[in-house]
Amino acid sequence: MDIVQIILYMIILLALAAPLGLYMAKVYAGERSALSRVFGRFERLIYRLLSTGPDDEMNVKRYIYSVLAFSVFGILLTILIQLIQQWLPFNPAHERSVSFVLALNTAVSFVTNTNWQAYGGETTLSYLTQMVVLTVQNFVSAAAGMAVLVALIRGLTRTDGKIGNFWVDLTRSTLYILLPLSIILGLLLVSQGVVQDLKPYLAVHTLDPTKGNTIQSIALGPAASQIAIKQLGTNGGGFFNVNSAHPFENPTPLSNFLELLSILLIPASLCVTFGQMVRNRSQGRAILIAMTVVFVVFLSFTYAKERQGTVQLTEAGADMSQTALQSGGNMEGKEVRFGIANSALWATATTAASNGSVNSMHDSYTPLGGLGPMLLMQLGEVIYGGVGSGLYSMLLFAILAVFIAGLMVGRTPEYLGKKIGPFEMKMASFAALLTPILALLGTAVAVVWPGISESLNNPGPHGFSEILYAYSSAANNNGSAFAGLNANTPFLNISLAAVMFLGRFGVMFATIAAAGSLAQKKVAAHTSGTLPTDGPLFIGLLISVVLVVGALSFFPALALGPIAEQLLTQLPGSH
Numbered sequence: 001m002d003i004v005q006i007i008l009y010m011i012i013l014l015a016l017a018a019p020l021g022l023y024m025a026k027v028y029a030g031e032r033s034a035l036s037r038v039f040g041r042f043e044r045l046i047y048r049l050l051s052t053g054p055d056d057e058m059n060v061k062r063y064i065y066s067v068l069a070f071s072v073f074g075i076l077l078t079i080l081i082q083l084i085q086q087w088l089p090f091n092p093a094h095e096r097s098v099s100f101v102l103a104l105n106t107a108v109s110f111v112t113n114t115n116w117q118a119y120g121g122e123t124t125l126s127y128l129t130q131m132v133v134l135t136v137q138n139f140v141s142a143a144a145g146m147a148v149l150v151a152l153i154r155g156l157t158r159t160d161g162k163i164g165n166f167w168v169d170l171t172r173s174t175l176y177i178l179l180p181l182s183i184i185l186g187l188l189l190v191s192q193g194v195v196q197d198l199k200p201y202l203a204v205h206t207l208d209p210t211k212g213n214t215i216q217s218i219a220l221g222p223a224a225s226q227i228a229i230k231q232l233g234t235n236g237g238g239f240f241n242v243n244s245a246h247p248f249e250n251p252t253p254l255s256n257f258l259e260l261l262s263i264l265l266i267p268a269s270l271c272v273t274f275g276q277m278v279r280n281r282s283q284g285r286a287i288l289i290a291m292t293v294v295f296v297v298f299l300s301f302t303y304a305k306e307r308q309g310t311v312q313l314t315e316a317g318a319d320m321s322q323t324a325l326q327s328g329g330n331m332e333g334k335e336v337r338f339g340i341a342n343s344a345l346w347a348t349a350t351t352a353a354s355n356g357s358v359n360s361m362h363d364s365y366t367p368l369g370g371l372g373p374m375l376l377m378q379l380g381e382v383i384y385g386g387v388g389s390g391l392y393s394m395l396l397f398a399i400l401a402v403f404i405a406g407l408m409v410g411r412t413p414e415y416l417g418k419k420i421g422p423f424e425m426k427m428a429s430f431a432a433l434l435t436p437i438l439a440l441l442g443t444a445v446a447v448v449w450p451g452i453s454e455s456l457n458n459p460g461p462h463g464f465s466e467i468l469y470a471y472s473s474a475a476n477n478n479g480s481a482f483a484g485l486n487a488n489t490p491f492l493n494i495s496l497a498a499v500m501f502l503g504r505f506g507v508m509f510a511t512i513a514a515a516g517s518l519a520q521k522k523v524a525a526h527t528s529g530t531l532p533t534d535g536p537l538f539i540g541l542l543i544s545v546v547l548v549v550g551a552l553s554f555f556p557a558l559a560l561g562p563i564a565e566q567l568l569t570q571l572p573g574s575h
Contacts, residue, residue: 021272060516115237142233145388155515236356333364354386356479
């Protein structure tokens with residue numbers, strides 16, 4: 001039954017990718033659709049307010065300036081609302097304003113599409129902050145990533161040096177893609193029991209009056225609307241502290257499936273969009289196949305390791321047969337409603353897609369079971385990656401792959417007819433190496449920083465894994481955590497914020513720069529010596545490049561964390 005659920009998930013995901021991908025290509029081409037009558041007036045109004053429009057094409061400098069200005073404004077506004085939320089309306093539990101460093105961390109987190117949360121949502125932030133600040137950033141940060149992807153695609157297809165207009169792509173991504181899908185998903189989630197209201201927190205009497213305080217406060221709020229876009233926009237995080245393990249955020253098997261599907265829906269569909277926009281659908285199909293192969297391998301690995309259970313259970317004499325009570329494998333930290341298959345699928349999808357939400361606690365996975373999701377992030381969040389950011393990072397890896405292939409056969413590397421020169425290689429290499437440098441450097445500093453050991457729930461290799469996971473998550477803008485690290489300290493708040501900011505905008509600006517350079521080049525004619533970039537050979541080469549850059553960069557650190565922990569479990573008497 002587990003395998004059937006996973007296969008069904010993959011079939012539905014890939015079946016929906018084609019129609020949604022083709023629709024998104026029409027949106028970015030400016031073609032009219034059924035939604036043009038609904039949102040067209042709002043689109044034109046936004047252009048008038050910004051004094052811009054589709055005909056106002058940007059060069060690289062204007063595009064980068066627009067992205068940076070918009071993002072910095074979002075960070076400042078998000079910090080401000082958090083600091084003054086105690087005096088604003090829609091504050092049912094009378095939450096106090098957060099500290100500045102926590103507000104900074106949260107602001108950078110949401111603006112960079114990371115949604116790392118060093119706080120409990122229902123106990124720290126007001127309804128107003130969750131709606132007006134965090135939910136809005138879930139939309140626009142996702143749309144910003146999609147806009148940069150479209151700019152890179154234009155760079156691969158144009159020869160006039162123009163890569164589009166950031167404000168136009170941002171607006172179209174939000175109005176015609178993210179907003180309609182979020183409305184549909186939000187309504188479906190409400191139908192499953194996900195809460196969506198502005199009522200005060202509910203005070204109830206506990207069942208056992210002998211256990212201390214007999215009154216418990218149950219958090220409510222506008223959760224469904226935020227959950228819909230946090231999943232579709234691969235933002236992650238959660239309205240509630242435990243994310244989609246919370247029954248008000250993920251109450252049924254159907255809600256679990258819908259939320260899981262929405263995590264990968266847009267990233268997978270954007271591969272089809274890419275193929276349509278470059279007028280060669282097989283190119284998009286090749287990228288999608290490469291992503292799917294790696295995803296299935298990591299999913300199978302994680303599922304197998306969690307399905308085996310733990311050494312401790314075996315040594316305790318638990319019966320791990322199919323008919324036994326312990327046949328579920330390693331159920332520690334997992335919801336009994338979802339079991340091993342849906343937990344492993346979620347853990348793999350959320351770390352593959354730069355999402356960061358969870359329905360189980362990764363800290364409780366087996367050492368190698370936790371290694372799978374961690375390594376998926378460390379590959380650069382390109383399987384399938386965040387909306388927009390995953391595909392543009394994967395396309396930079398494709399540039400690296402054609403360059404390596406060119407070196408092997410002694411030919412000038414080309415991708416989609418564009419010759420890959422030194423500048424494009426510098427940008428692609430910079431983007432590929434930046435996130436490993438940030439993650440490893442941050443981890444190295446953190447493990448020797450005074451007081452960090454007090455933030456850990458576990459010593460030894462597992463404690464190291466908690467720190468490595470946190471900085472890998474921040475550098476790659478994922479947002480999930482091992483859940484064994486108290487990140488709400490001044491050093492961790494500031495350092496993780498810096499890593500998130502540099503990881504997001506360093507790769508993003510390198511992508512825009514590469515797009516501008518490519519847009520100035522002519523399209524070379526396809527010859528018999530041109531490397532096909534839509535066949536099995538290139539797919540295998542692309543996968544190899546992604547795995548080599550990611551796995552080799554992090555292998556020494558992984559050897560100190562999950563691999564060492566796994567080896568320790570094999571020692572006699574270690575339990």
